[in-house]
Amino acid sequence: MAVPAGVDLAGPYVELSFVDAGRRRRRRPLLDCVTARFEDVAPVRPFRWSRGEHHFPGWYWSATTGRHVGFESWLERDRLLLIDFDPEVVGISSQPFWLHWQDGERERRHAPDYFVRRSDGSAVVIDVRADERIEPKDAESFEVTRLACAQAGWRFERVGSPEAVLLANVRWLSRYRHPRCFHRAVADRLLDVFAQAGPLLAGADTAGDRFTTLPALFHLLWLQQLTAEGMSVELLGPRSIVRLVDGGAR
Numbered sequence: 199m200a201v202p203a204g205v206d207l208a209g210p211y212v213e214l215s216f217v218d219a220g221r222r223r224r225r226r227p228l229l230d231c232v233t234a235r236f237e238d239v240a241p242v243r244p245f246r247w248s249r250g251e252h253h254f255p256g257w258y259w260s261a262t263t264g265r266h267v268g269f270e271s272w273l274e275r276d277r278l279l280l281i282d283f284d285p286e287v288v289g290i291s292s293q294p295f296w297l298h299w300q301d302g303e304r305e306r307r308h309a310p311d312y313f314v315r316r317s318d319g320s321a322v323v324i325d326v327r328a329d330e331r332i333e334p335k336d337a338e339s340f341e342v343t344r345l346a347c348a349q350a351g352w353r354f355e356r357v358g359s360p361e362a363v364l365l366a367n368v369r370w371l372s373r374y375r376h377p378r379c380f381h382r383a384v385a386d387r388l389l390d391v392f393a394q395a396g397p398l399l400a401g402a403d404t405a406g407d408r409f410t411t412l413p414a415l416f417h418l419l420w421l422q423q424l425t426a427e428g429m430s431v432e433l434l435g436p437r438s439i440v441r442l443v444d445g446g447a448r
Contacts, residue, residue: 212346215307216242216295225298232350237289237315241268242296258282260290261375261420267312268292274311274326276360281314281324282375283368285422289315299342308339321352328358364430371434374416384414385423392424395441398434415440 215225217240245255245268257266258275260282267290269275274292281287294313299306312324325340332340340356347354387405402411418424419440427439 210299210342210345212342212349213298214295215298228297228346228350231295232352235289235315236294236313236321237263237291239291239294239313241291241293242309243293245270259376261377262287263290270311271326273328273359276365276369277324277326277357278312279368279372280360280365281312282372283420283422286316286318287314288317289313297339297343297346299346301338306339306342308343310343321350323347323352323354325354325356326358327356361430363433367426367429367434371416371420374413375420379413379417381410381414384411385418387411388415388418389423389442392440393442395427395439397436398426398438398440399436401440 212228213225214228214231215223216231216234216236218224219238221240245257254272254275255268255270256275257268258278259265260267260278262282267278269278269292278290278292281290291313292311293309296307296309310323311326314322314324316322323343325343327336327340340354344354344356384406388401388411391401391405398415399408402408402415405411405415415424419426419434423443424440425443426434427441432438
């Protein structure tokens with residue numbers, strides 16, 4: 199196959215195994231897979247919880263994809279919230295493939311936590327692990343994953359615990375991420391009101407009855423058509439200053 203521009207042929211020999219659209223297991227050289235839509239594949243391993251285990255797997259409904267995306271820990275779930283909140287993300291899958299490589303003695307494998315497609319067509323492979331929980335073998339797996347992503351023309355990120363205040367705000371807004379919270383007429387009034395920056399609750403009251411306007415307001419904040427000042431440093435509240443995002447729809 200023709201190798202796309204930007205792919206680095208240097209680095210370790212890596213193969214990927216994944217579940218294709220027909221639910222069949224496939225194993226192919228990495229460079230045969232660089233244009234695959236891994237944002238649409240099924241996870242390569244199940245998300246299970248057993249008594250006595252200390253991790254908490256589950257499924258999160260993504261507003262970006264309209265589908266459930268798996269996670270294996272609360273930290274992965276928190277990072278998934280932030281991925282879903284990113285307006286440049288258009289596709290997400292969890293445990294998208296196994297990476298296989300030789301370490302000189304035996305075959306090793308590693309399944310990254312997330313594969314993300316961005317609106318410009320680029321791809322990001324994400325591993326989630328708190329800094330203090332990275333063992334030497336984890337560090338080696340992450341480094342091989344980084345090198346493999348460089349070969350494929352994908353970006354690699356190893357992320358840890360997110361900033362607490364931003365996460366709390368995004369977690370609150372995620373409760374209003376479903377399209378059922380969107381009402382065109384109410385949204386238009388809110389966008390008009392917050393074309394001039396002002397306090398959150400006062401603006402919601404100006405746009406109408408707050409029991410109707412607040413869910414729509416939080417949905418617009420989730421969509422990032424509106425934004426609140428200081429989202430990463432202070433919790434959302436009645437006096438939070440809300441404004442129309444530059445270039446946002448009205």
